[in-house]
Amino acid sequence: MRIHVATDHAGLDFSQQLQEHLRSLGHEVIDHGPAEYDALDDYPSFCINAALGVARDERDGTAALGVVFGGSGNGEQMAANKVAGIRAALVWNDSTATLAREHNNANVISIGARQHPVEDAIRFIELFIQTPFPGDERHVRRISQLGEYERTGAIAGKHVDQLN
C-alpha cells in the first residue's frame, strides 16, 4: 500500500515514528512534510499535498491512503477534504478508525497528535489500513451523494428540497 503522510509542527514527532513503522511493515511511504520543526509552519499545504497524492493515485488505479496529523487533527481533516475525491475522517479511537473505512470508505485519516499517545495513533492507523470497505448499499449510496454534490453542486435524494 502507498501511504501519503503529512503533518505540521504539532505532529512531526508522530509522523516520523509512524513513517518508520509503516516502512518496516513494507508500505511505501510518501512524506509530504514538513522536513523540519518550525513552530510557525501552516498545515494546509502539507495536508493538501498529501490529499492530492491520494486522489492522483486513485485516478491512476494505485492503492493508496493518506494520514494527516496536527495538534487536534481538525484543521488537517478540513484541509484534506478540500481536495476533490477525498473523504478524510477525524479518528479518535479504535471504533472511529474502523467505521471510517466500513461506513465512509475514507481514504484519508486525520489524527490529533496532542490528543493521544503515539502508540494509540499508530494502532488507529493500522486498523484503518487493515479494514476494507464492505460496500454495503446504503453506504455506497451516501458516499455517492457526497461525490455527486462535489462534482455537480447538486444532489439527489429524499431531502433535496431543503437545499438552497
Ligand SMILES: O=C(CO)[C@H](O)[C@H](O)COP(=O)(O)O
Ligand atoms: O491542530 C491543528 C489545526 O487543527 C494545528 O496543529 C494547531 O492549531 C497548531 O497549534 P499551534 O500553532 O498553537 O502549535
